[in-house]
Amino acid sequence: MNSSKGRFITFEGGEGVGKSTQIHRLAKVLRRRGLDVLVTREPGGSQGAEAVRNVLLSGAAEEFGVRMEALLFAAARSDHIEEVIRPAIEEGAIVLCDRFMDSSRVYQGVTGNLEPQFVNHLERIAVNGMTPDLTLVLDLPAETGLKRAKLREGKNAAPDRFEKEELATHEKRREAFVDLTRSEPDRCKLINAGQAEDVVALAILNAVEDILDESVPQAAAQDGKA
Ligand SMILES: Nc1ncnc2c1ncn2[C@@H]1O[C@H](COP(=O)(O)OP(=O)(O)OP(=O)(O)O)[C@@H](O)[C@H]1O
Numbered sequence: 001m002n003s004s005k006g007r008f009i010t011f012e013g014g015e016g017v018g019k020s021t022q023i024h025r026l027a028k029v030l031r032r033r034g035l036d037v038l039v040t041r042e043p044g045g046s047q048g049a050e051a052v053r054n055v056l057l058s059g060a061a062e063e064f065g066v067r068m069e070a071l072l073f074a075a076a077r078s079d080h081i082e083e084v085i086r087p088a089i090e091e092g093a094i095v096l097c098d099r100f101m102d103s104s105r106v107y108q109g110v111t112g113n114l115e116p117q118f119v120n121h122l123e124r125i126a127v128n129g130m131t132p133d134l135t136l137v138l139d140l141p142a143e144t145g146l147k148r149a150k151l152r153e154g155k156n157a158a159p160d161r162f163e164k165e166e167l168a169t170h171e172k173r174r175e176a177f178v179d180l181t182r183s184e185p186d187r188c189k190l191i192n193a194g195q196a197e198d199v200v201a202l203a204i205l206n207a208v209e210d211i212l213d214e215s216v217p218q219a220a221a222q223d224g225k226a
């Protein structure tokens with residue numbers, strides 16, 4: 001748990017699972033309770049990182065290989081953490097981030113076939129101790145998610161660098177998100193994103209309330225044990 005009053009919560013999962021929808025719903029509920037909430041996203045979220053976002057999502061970096069892409073994601077993440085996320089957490093805000101380090105593990109690590117050691121090193125450098133207090137992994141068959149994303153964008157919208165990949169790749173990512181949730185059950189919570197929006201929102205709020213209730217001294221004690 002982050003030592004100050006703030007909390008760092010990330011939303012993960014494949015394309016179209018409802019991350020953005022649910023982040024905005026949660027932000028509204030928490031703000032109504034008088035809490036200070038910052039909504040942000042990756043890649044991007046800070047001035048430096050937003051500049052890199054365009055390079056990554058347009059596919060401009062694709063031809064230079066997955067290592068180059070991973071390094072750019074890490075550069076963007078580092079800027080985002082140091083310029084935006086850490087200062088907000090230190091001031092006591094609840095930071096809700098749309099995608100974070102788990103997307104790198106899955107997209108560059110698992111389906112990008114990048115060596116785990118390389119992914120781990122980059123993660124450590126970029127995250128620099130700012131591990132999420134809670135990661136909500138929204139789970140849905142890849143086909144359903146892609147259909148939702150397509151509906152949202154309209155038939156003629158061009159898919160981005162990652163959306164255009166094959167269904168089998170998207171399914172592999174879904175499995176990887178489930179695996180990593182199981183491997184870090186204290187941090188990650190799997191949410192069935194195939195349910196109605198309100199039901200998903202409630203499951204998310206329950207998980208968030210659990211970590212908001214945890215007092216800082218208790219959390220510090222847990223950190224000490226880890
Ligand atoms: N529980 C739900 N049931 C049905 N449709 C949903 C649900 N949640 C979100 N949607 C719709 O699915 C579409 C995709 O949702 P959203 O944009 O929130 O997903 P996302 O995970 O942020 O996608 P991306 O990875 O592309 O950013 C939107 O049109 C949204 O209104």
Ligand SMILES: [Mg+2]
Pocket residue numbers: 019020021098
């Ligand atoms: Mg989104």
